[in-house]
Amino acid sequence: AQLDKYAKLAGLSYFGTAIDNPRLYNPEYMSHLQSPGEFGSLTPINAQKWKNIEQVQGVFTWAEADAIANAAKAGMGGRKVMRCHTMVWFKGLPSWVETTYSKSDMEKILTAHIQNLAWHFKGRCYAWDVVNEAIDDNGVFRQSPMYKAMGLPFITHSFRIAAQSDPSARLYYNDYALESPSLSPGPKISITLAMLRTVIAQGATIHGVGFQAHLKVGQVPSRSAIASTMQQFLEVVDEVAITELDIRHSPLRTPSTREMWEKQARDYERVVGACLDVNSGYGSNGGKKKRGCVGVTVWDFTDRYSWVPAEIPTEGEACMWDNNYVKKPAYWRVLNLL
Ligand code: XIL
Secondary structure, three states: OOOHHHHOOOOEEEEEEEHHHHHHHHHHHHHHHHHOOOOOOOEEEEOOOOHHOOEEEEEEHHHHHHHHHHHHHHHOOOEEEEEEEEEEEEEOOOOOOOOOHHHHHHHHHHHHHHHHHHHHHOOOOEEEEEEEOEEEOOOOOOOHHHHHHHHHHHHHHHHHHHHHOOOOOOOEEEEOOOOHHHOOOOOOHHHHHHHHHHHHHHOOOEEEEOOOOOOOOOOOHHHHHHHHHHHHHHOOOOEEEEEEEEEEEEEOOOOOHHHHHHHHHHHHHHHHHHHHHHHHHHHHHOOOOOHHHHHHEEEOOOOHHHHHHHOOOOOOOOOOOOOOOOOOOHHHHHHHHO
16 A cells, blocks of 8 residues: 555656654654655655754754755655755744845845755755745735735745756745635635736746645535636646645544544545546646646644644644554545545
């Protein structure tokens, strides 16, 4: 049973997971991560975030991110690609960025940060989440230090520098609640589409849109709704991906039951199924030079290390493997679908 192996046979480029650094030293975790054919891509959960890479301006610390890059290269489970995450985000910033800058100073800060990240990992990242979560739930641009200094051009500038610095990486805009209008109360999807069109019209390259898909059991949009939202984004960019998939019980009632896990499994099936459906659509549409939905990444594979209970204590059991590394119904349903 191997997710990545069957994902590839189903026409995706990879099935991957996110990983945080402490796990690298946990042999049980690593044996599942490196199980042959299971995961074909790794995303660093925190190692590449700004405050971990450039805590002090101009001083770059690569050790943690390199450790994950090395795990992706390591023999046993086969070589994995990396989805690199993330260059410019309103969270995870070092304090020196969290102040007021002029437009031209911020432009220089972004240039240096993005160049250093892109150069260091050149050739190692299948994709880079260049800009993450720039628009809030109501469709309003987040008042990040980058936005406050530069306005929308901070996004154009970031993508432009990323493209110059690593021309071989697929450059993504990544966000949550883009999966379907039912998940965002305001005009988040339409504002995001307009932003992408503007940035592309200004001459920057954006290859892809990442759908984080941090979802809740029982509140996952239908497979066709997700697929049709992906199609909308594919009018503007070449590819989309599910980048941070997890589906939590909200609230989590313990002890959990088989029934809860079965319901969760059907929700996982909707999301992965939508990604597959988009591609078969392209097959029959023909003509368009689009790559469709290229892959799925889970935001860690085991409930043991899911970020959910750490941030939202009343919710959880969001992953495909349980607390003891036992594969849950979600795993088998997704595998069966692939
Ligand atoms: C989260 C990590 O999982 C946590 O460990 C960290 O404390 C905060 O960030 N959207 C994203 C991810 O793009 O980077 C976030 O990761 C989860 C939400």
